Amino acid sequence: MIKIAPSILSADFADLGREVRRVSSADWLHVDVMDGMFVSNISIGVPVVKSLRKATDMFLDVHLMIEKPVRYIDAFADAGADLLSVHLEADMPPGIRAALEAMERRGVKKGIVLRPITAAEAVLPYIKDVDLILVMTVEPGFGGQKFMTDQLPKIEAIRRYIEEYNPACHLEVDGGVDPNTAPLVVRAGADVLVAGSAVYGAADPAAAIRTLRGE
Numbered sequence: 001m002i003k004i005a006p007s008i009l010s011a012d013f014a015d016l017g018r019e020v021r022r023v024s025s026a027d028w029l030h031v032d033v034m035d036g037m038f039v040s041n042i043s044i045g046v047p048v049v050k051s052l053r054k055a056t057d058m059f060l061d062v063h064l065m066i067e068k069p070v071r072y073i074d075a076f077a078d079a080g081a082d083l084l085s086v087h088l089e090a091d092m093p094p095g096i097r098a099a100l101e102a103m104e105r106r107g108v109k110k111g112i113v114l115r116p117i118t119a120a121e122a123v124l125p126y127i128k129d130v131d132l133i134l135v136m137t138v139e140p141g142f143g144g145q146k147f148m149t150d151q152l153p154k155i156e157a158i159r160r161y162i163e164e165y166n167p168a169c170h171l172e173v174d175g176g177v178d179p180n181t182a183p184l185v186v187r188a189g190a191d192v193l194v195a196g197s198a199v200y201g202a203a204d205p206a207a208a209i210r211t212l213r214g215e
């Protein structure tokens with residue numbers, strides 16, 4: 001079963017409650033947190049997650065594009081995130097490990113994320129301890145970029161690792177997912193698709209969600 005996670009980065013932040021209701025037929029809500037350091041852009045932070053938690057029962061999938069994310073795990077857990085994902089490039093391995101341990105303590109689902117430059121093998125030290133691996137198919141920082149086809153072999157490789165080491169782990173793909181690229185990432189082994197512009201840019205977001213699911 002494919003899950004669709006609309007990214008609110010493409011929503012109208014002045015009317016976020018309505019924007020969340022527009023995608024309520026989706027499975028998860030994807031929240032992009034950017035610090036202006038790990039990526040050049042600055043997006044949203046803890047107070048917005050807290051407000052989203054009051055506005056919806058949807059599963060909040062929070063993608064942390066921040067340096068040394070271990071500093072913020074408790075704050076986002078308190079805000080009501082269901083899953084936190086940290087970039088492997090955002091700290092040294094002990095820092096990543098500490099972030100995952102903090103999530104475990106807080107009962108939050110644990111994710112790791114790979115930038116396009118990072119190889120599939122980088123997940124191996126963590127794969128048995130995480131609930132989700134997120135493969136970026138654009139450079140993180142902005143919505144509306146072009147899907148990077150060269151990431152498909154990496155998705156396939158990580159799907160093989162998941163089958164071998166942790167079959168319950170989700171494989172999520174983020175960046176440039178639209179009705180044309182969704183079948184490619186599903187065929188490569190993804191089971192959670194993030195989509196910003198393909199959902200919020202559509203006249204009928206519910207129909208766009210069904211199309212992305214392959215219905």
Ligand code: DX5
Binds near residue numbers: 009139175176177
């Ligand atoms: C990019 C973000 C994505 C972004 C996806 O750094 O992680 O979640 O919102 O947007 P689209 O689907 O438009 O590529």
Ligand code: ZN
Binds near residue numbers: 007030
């Ligand atoms: Zn994202």
